[in-house]
Amino acid sequence: MQEATPPSTARRPAGEGTATRTGADLGPEGSAAAAGFVRYVDALAVGAQDCPLPGSGGTRARFDALSAVARDDLAVARLVEGHLDAAAILAELGQEPVVLGQYWAVWAAEPPGPGLTATRTGDGWVLDGLKQYCSGAHTCTHALVTARAEDGRRLFAVGTAASDGAAASADGPGCHPVPGTWPAIGMAGSDSPDVRFTHVPATPVGEVEAYLRRPGFHHGGVGVAACWLGGAEAVARVLYERAARRADLFTDAHTGAVDLRLHAARTVLDRAADEIDADPLDETGTAALRALRVRALVAETCAEVLDRVGRATGAGPLCRDAGHARAAADLAVYVRQHHAERDLAALGELVARGDGDGAGR
Template identity: 60%
Template sequence: MTGLVPDAEEMRRSVAARFRTWVDTEAHDLPLPGAGRTPDRFAALYALGRTDLSLARLAEGHADATAILRELGSAPPGPGEYWGVWAAQPPNTGLLARQEGDQWLLDGHKAYCSGAHSCTHALVTADTPHGRRLFAVRTGHPGYAPLEGTWQAIGMAGSDTPDVRFTAVPGRPVGAVGAYLDRPGFQHGGIGVAACWLGGARAVADTLQASAGTPDPLTAAHLGAVDMALHGAHSVLEQAAQAIDADPSDTSGAARLRSLRVRAVAEQACRDVLDRVGRATGAGPLCHDPRHARNVADLTVYIRQHHADRNLAELGALVAQEAEARR
């Protein structure tokens, strides 16, 4: 501990303890996406994000793993199990899966493994001779090794997201080759992440709201712009939840377009909030309010899970295709 600011290890342990408590006491009440209560699911993820984005990151991972396991026909997490989903594929990293008899073994280097020290299990993507596939692994295997020093982030420090080395770690296939990305739930889950972002943005905005009092015209303008951004994004999130419940299997084929739109709207709203709150409040809260400073740093890092212009380019291409199809 240095002054009033917890160090990264202390933050990691604190978030891990609260994550496990959430799984033990609240995770079972979280509705599955597309089961008729998706607005409640997104509201719960939003509330977690408003409380602590690192906690939300781990809780969303466990919730996503639960939904994936059910969607792909596997048993859900059992008591005392804490799951993550590690599917990032940055350059020069990745897992290879090889089959030896009836067993699959995973080798390689997996990046961005949130909850690497607190999860007991994880769903990980790995390359097989026939294509990329999802595997369930236990983190207690001796061939599983988080690589210390590979998570140097200030924002989201408590999410415990280092790289992990796998050496002959047994993996149980979950779904067929390509099933992880091809299922409708992949798109539904991406919107759940956006709900966490928006909760984090609300936490940042709370500082402006609390400091406004009877605001001067400039502060009032910033507060109005923040309210507009968050209200608009929240409305889009609620509409998406209703659309998911109306078509959970994506028979309309609209899920990818919906996910791209919602995530883009949410990411833009978060960036607007970060900018407006910073301009309205100045350096004071960033320098003297450790909670606000952490909220800003966490949100800045977490929304970079959105792939920015690459996702916008894909969105634009889909919009153009849709317009062409209507001609």
């Protein structure tokens, strides 16, 4: 269980881990996102005060760090968020911390389909099946993966195809990214293909359903929203630049509306961080309600920013500014981790049931 003041993400035994990797070693054709991910994670080893664990008293700094990466590159932020979330999960569930030279992911998406199965053998657990949306599949050396076992859904730690610097034969045991399963334009740099698991040795992390039952599950969901918000701020940049260059009533109106939405979302995110620090173990039972509210508000903010920036600036930035076009496409994809009406229905159910702080009733 996570302590009230959990340890820093920099808690790594000296001298352990693999050699630092470079962009040339990582991802499809040494992608820029993979290289940026590695640089950030390696810097974190000596600067973790900038990104403490959620509930440690520095959650605002954690969310600010995630937003800052997202403002620079949302695909990199997706990979960094996965690594930092894995570090938080391992700490909360009482596992050994990540070490320098490891690059972690959390592969927990469970869309319709057979997914992964976990089998206990005489030599330990093994995983078989197909896992979808595995961000950093060619880059990360380790992953936390959800799988179905006879006794329920469990979380496991595995070494990936990238852990030894070279993928084994796609026909043999191991976990192998499936070619052609991530043809995305938006969030292309997140490298999120399907991964095929064949008799992959796995270490259980926590008990059955521990991944979902822990308070940090909801705290981590707010961290994802911090990335979305940073992405929205990146998209808004061209609008602010246009407003600064020319006096135009309609541009100013869109700029004011976007600023209002971003300011409100940032204020709510800051409040959520303070509430997480005040109640890291969710003794008040408000973590789920908080996460659903923050994620819904930030998702709506992202949608309005994308719409207003497009209406105010026209097609020009999307057609002639590669950085803006990529930021807009990335945000449109990433924010779909919010499940729209499904998540709003879940929020409404909590409110109707009387869970949480009762605000608005």
